[in-house]
Amino acid sequence: MYDVRRTLKFQRDADPRWAEEVAARPGCEGLFSCQQCGTCSATCPLSLYMDLGPRRVIALVREGFRKDALTSQTVWLCASCYECDVACPRQIRLTDLMGSLKREAARCHLYPRRFPVPVVERELCEVISHGRWRPESWRILGAVLRFSPAELCRLLCRRGGLNPPRGFAGTRPSDRRCP
């Protein structure tokens, strides 16, 4: 499958009010003072795996490109090590900002495509924002079903002495929208 992304941005894609709303959250106050110097991306120990890096996430957020920011892998790769937070010359609390974006993404079910969003983090967000609590066994079953149904089959088959079917494709996490 080709995954062609449009790189032209129309102003209607931007939501400046959202940017202001983010900047009003605790810890995110410095958003608009970013000077795009890249210190955060250069200090981040994980930025070599990130699609955008913290600097570009900031740029997207303050322009109000909500969906691009929330569906970035960067938000979920952030390990909250606070390296960027300490180094940022504008003393922007990037880790708090990342946390806030994570929570919003989980609340609105906006996730990066084809990317294993940390299960625990997501579940926690769901519990906090939706009060939805599922028993652990249920969750494990869900996770196995999602990421490796073949393995489940294999397990069941071994018990029952059957041969596992070949070429069983796993389901992809659906691209769910915010209600």
Add this chain to the structure above:
Amino acid sequence: MTRYAGGLPGVAVAREYKYMCSDPGQELIRQDIRDHGLDRIVVAACSPHLHEHTFRQAVALGGLNPYYFHMVNLREHDAWVHTDKAAATEKAMDLVRAAVRRVKWHVPLEPRQVSIQADVLVVGGGIAGIDAALTLANAGKHVYLVEREPTIGGHMAQFDKTFPTLDCAACILTPKMTAVKAHRNITLWTMAEVRQVEGYVGNFSVTVCRKPRYVLEDLCVGCLECIQACVYKQAKVPDAFNLGLGKRKPVYIPFPQAVPQVVVIDPETCIEFKSGKCKKTCVEVCAERHAIDFHQKEEIRTIQVGAIVLATGFEVFDAARIPYYGYGLYPNVYTALEVERLVNASGPTGGEILLRDGRKPATVGIVHCVGSRDEHTNRYCSRVCCMYSLKLAHLIKEKTGAEVYSFYIDVRAPGKAFEEFYNRVAEEGVIFIRGKVADIYPAGNGDGRVILQAEDTLLGMVRKIPVDMVVLSTGLEPRADAAAVRRLFNIGCSSEGFFLERHPKLAPVNTFADGIFMAGCCQGPKDIPDTVAQSGAAAAQALALIDAGVVELEPNTAHVVEDACSGCKTCIPLCPYSAISFVEEKRAYINEILCKGCGTCVAACPSGSIRQNLFEDEEIFDEIEGLLVPA
């Protein structure tokens, strides 16, 4: 507001006008005085600092005594400090009511006139001080130039070339330095510092302390034979002028073109001072001139001057304060000022760019904004580092052919011919990477190379670039003793610690102390062209003051009511300006010229027999009552 003010008791007319300080606005006041026969005027507008004088003049032109006027500061005291509009409007009403009640007590006053001393003191002998001193001296004023170091020249003397024209710093600076020494109107005191400042505009009494140099300036001819003769055969002491990159002997001259051309003996390292048992070969070789004097003492001089120009310059940011840049840890990480010395023909390497191990660098990284534009160090932009980084990039490339990488956040090249210079350097092949360096660490193969890590924000990728040499473009900071100097001269400073100008646009070289002006980097980071422009402006301001011959002082002085004074002497030690003396008829006497109107004695007098113009009891009490009691 206007309606409210118009209804206050005693108010004949109240008006609103957008630009009251403009000519038509002032004419309005004059017209009203004539039409309504007004005898007191209150203006509620901006700060008295800005326009009290303007309105007093308008009132005087309208035929009233200017001190029948009172100004209410609705700007700093109200509009600028509140966000609640309704409450602020109410406060404005209170302030106006208070002023109206106070002003009826005002009495006619005349400003005091005092004569002015014609001499000028210039503090600091960098390019700013040198230029101001020469301008003043050329105008026929006698100038005392006080410099702390053994030579004048300041930072500019340490540079090789100057941006953007790349003219040689020494070639344009040394003629001015020698002109200072040769000028008959300039008294140059090096190794000197101001200890005390007394008096007021036009009549300052300044105490200067000259530290011993252990060489008599009048006798030394600058032959430098003593340096040759010193018992130290090799220069061993790190040389401050070369920032420790070179060595000097205990007897030395800071650099070949130093002014005055007089050697200095450093008592910290001289054997004679430490043990008293040196052979003193320096004295032997100077036998004819007897210029060396180990017993020279500190010298205190007091001078009378009419105006003061402060030109104490800046200090370079200490790069060791940013630990992740490794300055002081990795030998190949240099500051820009150190590199200025390395490229300089009179520097420690004779103008060759060599690393500490003697190698020529093949790749060089220049890191902008070190200690600038960073909340952890200094928030402000240091203004010159982008440009001197470009200059150093050019010089390094020219001298070594090295690959030069310049890491910037934004290149600030806003001056005349600056952008063209930037273009030229880019065309020469210097590689510009937009991104702040986040880390510098050793490459790990033991050859002294370090890796610069930064995000190339234009590519959106993190880059790691190994280099042989790092140049940290350190910012400009206020001098470590700026706060002490500021207190000495009784002037203000801005939040970052540079001296504060009276008005950022309209009085950029004036301080809040009348008669004290400033020029150069003590006011804020700036390049040499701007520094020289400012020193010219400061000199002109000083000339305008002195050539007026007399100065008018506010009549807000205190005076003793003769019969009421009991002679208890409480006030005498309290006066910060020593303006009160005791006269024979058993009463205190206040010298009006010395009195600054601070009001300390007025408040302290137990018998209430000291009164102060413009702050009479009735005026103050009625003003307070006006504030508290709604009309």
